[in-house]
Amino acid sequence: MTPIEPALDELDRELLNRVQTRVPLTARPFAALAEELGSTEDDILLRMQRLEDLGIVRRLGPIVNYAAWGMSGALVAAKLAPERVESARAAVGEFPEITHAYLRDHAWNLWFTVIAEDEGKRDAIVARVAERVGLSEVRILPKGKSFKLGVRFEL
């Protein structure tokens, strides 16, 4: 994807910093944000809409601790032959449980995240991808101790 640098003003940036940390849990959250930021509810809603139209805001909702729901996730590393990239793209696209996939500059060049209802299902999905793409080497890498989780940027 080509990065674009949309024109955001200071208020847009401050709004983004706040909403990616928390949306106020109150009946009219955008009115509450407007008050914090010295703006109006209508203005905040318009800005949020624009940020969504620009593809910057993806979704307003719960950021879930999936392990607390008994679900099982992992990062998967594999060795992918260059001529199989399109096959890999199709395979990872097929499973909603695969949330992100990247090619990386490393001997293990295919990396994807998978999150499923339980460990058995997770491993079965990885096995099916490996079979479809013809991956010879695949490793499921469960997360150990976490030191930092939230994605938060000063914009």
Place this chain on the structure above:
Amino acid sequence: MTSDREFIDAAAKGLPLAAEPFADLARQLGMTEAEVIARIERLIAEKKVRRFAASVRHQPMGYAFNVMLIARVVPERLDQVGQAAARIEAVSHCYQRPHPDGDPHCVYIMVHGREEETVTRVVEAVRAIPGIRALEVCRSLGELKKTSVSGVSSRFHDEDD
């Protein structure tokens, strides 16, 4: 009574950008707005939900340089390395995972930067952390998938961004 699971599945689809977004979810679930807000507060208190917030896509913001660092660490220094890396602003995620080659004593460090230079600076800062035996820098060569919001995975797709 809406179960927590039904509730989270509905909430994970995302709230509308409307003046009263929780009222919309409440109608959908046959709950009151106050019940919806109380449920979210409880799930946060129970640590089943980390926070209620907007998910932001970074590439349109110009965070084009996405690098994953794998630090092979001296086993007894793992916590110190993880904590030191987590303190760096441009590091978005940092956790222990095994190396695909089998070494369990590794810290994975995800870096997002607006400029190549930011990433280079972070890599140098990480390199200076004591306790790292070797550092592998894995640049992103392309994205094969970035989940859109749909179905079962919408619940957790933010976790490993």
